[in-house]
Amino acid sequence: MNFEDLELDDALIQATTDMGFESPTSIQSLVIPHAMDGRDILASAPTGTGKTAAFLLPACQFLLDFPRQQPGATRVLILTPTRELALQVYEQAKAITQHTNLVCGVITGGINYGTDKETLSQNLDILVATPGRLFEHIEKETADCRDIECLILDEADRMLDMGFSTIVNQIAAEARWRKQNMLFSATLEGGGVNQFARDILNNPEVIEANPSRKEKNKIHQWYHLADDMAHKQALLVHILTTQTSSAVVFVKTRDRLQMLKDFLASKDIPVCWLQGEMPQDKRNAALARFKSGEVPILLATDVAARGIDVPNVSHVINFDMPRKADIYVHRIGRTGRAGAKGTAISLVEAHDFEMIGKAARYMGEPLKSRVIAELRPKNKAPKSTAKKKK
Template sequence: MTFEELELDDALCQAVAEMGFETPTSIQQLVVPHAMDGRDILASAPTGTGKTAAYLLPACQFLLDFPRRQPGATRILILAPTRELAIQVYEQAVAITKHTELVCGVITGGINYGTDKETLSKNLDILVATPGRLFEHIEKETADCRDIECLILDEADRMLDMGFSNIVNQIASEARWRKQNMLFSATLEGAGVKYFSKEILQNPEIIEASPSRKEKNKIHQWYHLADDLAHKQALLVHILKEQVTTAVVFVKTRERLQMLKDFLASQGLQVCWLQGEMPQDKRNAALARFKSGEVPILLATDVAARGIDVPNVSHVINFDMPRKADVYVHRIGRTGRAGAKGTAIALVEAHDFEMVAKASRYMGEPLKARVIDTLRPKNKTPKIGPKKKK
């Protein structure tokens, strides 16, 4: 199938061709026709499968089919949980609307309110926003939601995890005259997403995209058993120096991030890092250095890294295993994007070993052990027995 066969305007087809997209991905083929029919959408798709364009293309087509008759406020509102994701969605919206007269804007926390004011004063067709900052503007009456015709929630599961459900519901009630809603989430399981969809969607088309083999994240995964912290650090340095082109290294806390940053610097490795509550300008600068290839290693906590889309990350390394299996899947989704190959390596001490089994069960595929000859573990692989009843 081609983008033209999805009955998209020539201006949009030209833009996606220039962006390097040759044919629509599974999620785009499934979502675009229903969305263009005006249906509400409840969709799940793994990251890296073209989900952003799946909702931007029909939204832009609607704006072209029904042009604005008079000046006014935002017509399409896209809510994203993190600043980075909001900026990425905005950049993709600008690229897709390149050959049209459509106007896009973005507002996120951590940016000067004066910049927001300037953005909101335009006749915006598409506004991408983080929920917290947009709600501040609604309360101050500096943002007007009455002209919103379509509300799109990206990474709805993440918004719930971050405690945004009340704010999102309040924003939705401010935009009560809208005609269409689309909700995208990594998974449709969880009670939270069901609650959101019941509150916000009306008789939605439910779409669960299994990516084709070509799109599937080709991620090779394995783990190294580590005896203790010093052994784990030695494994990490060896992998970063011998195997890696670019890597995102995940740690569980800000304290661990600081410790690891200093340690890697002492080993002559250049790193940049992202952590929660970091000033936006510093986050942007760190990401820019990593994306440009100036610095090959990015250290991150989960809070900081969700939704980051950096092409061509060769490795994801779990220096600390996460507490939940779905977080493991989100983490490794930073590599092997859009059909490229990627590698995910976990460095696992005995106390973390149970998480290997959980992640393996969650994904339905085995996680196998590997060893580096010069850094073989002294301890044996722990056995995981059945859980003891209390």
């Protein structure tokens, strides 16, 4: 199948060509026909498989098929859980609409309200927003949701994790005259997403995309046992200086990030970093330095584990293991994007070892250990504490 087969406007097909899309991914070919028929969509797809274009293309086609008759407010609203993801979706929306007259805007926390007012004063066709900031504007009556015809929730599971469900339902109530809804989530498991779907969607088409082997993230994964913090740091320095071209290194807390930043600086290894409660301009600057290749190593807490799409990340390194297996999967999804190869390495002390088994079971594939000859661990792996089923 190619994009012409999906009966998209020539301007949108030209944009997909300009963006280097050769043919629709599995999520795009499954979602776009139903979305263009006006159906509500409840879809799950792994990260890095093209889901952003899966909702943007049919939304843009609708706007082109039914052009605005008079000046007014936003017609398509896309809600994302994080600022980084909002900016990323906005950039893709601009690329997809580059050969049209459609107007796109973005509002997120951390940007001053004057910029928001400028954005909201336009005849916006597509608005990408984080829920908290948009709801502030609704309460101040500086944002009008009455013209919204299509509501799209991206990474709905993450919105639930971040406690946005009440605000999202309130925004949906403000946009009560909408004709279509789309909800995208990494997984459709769990009562939370299903309740969300029942609240917002009407008789949705349920789509679970299993990406083809070509689309699947080709991520090689292994772990190194570490005896203690000094050993772990030595492993990290060795990997960063001998194996990686660009790497995202995940840590569990801001204090840990500070410690590791100072340690790597003492070894003359330049890094940039992302953490929670960081001013938006500094976050954007750090990401820009990393994306451009000016600084090849990005340190991050889990606030950055989802929604950051940086092409050509060669390695993800778990300096600290995450607290849950699904977070492990989202972390390693920062590499191996769009069919490229990637590597994920975990540095594991004894107290973190149980998470290796949990992550392997969650993914349905084993995680094997490797050894660096000059940095062999002195201790053996602890025995699993998981109770065996009778």
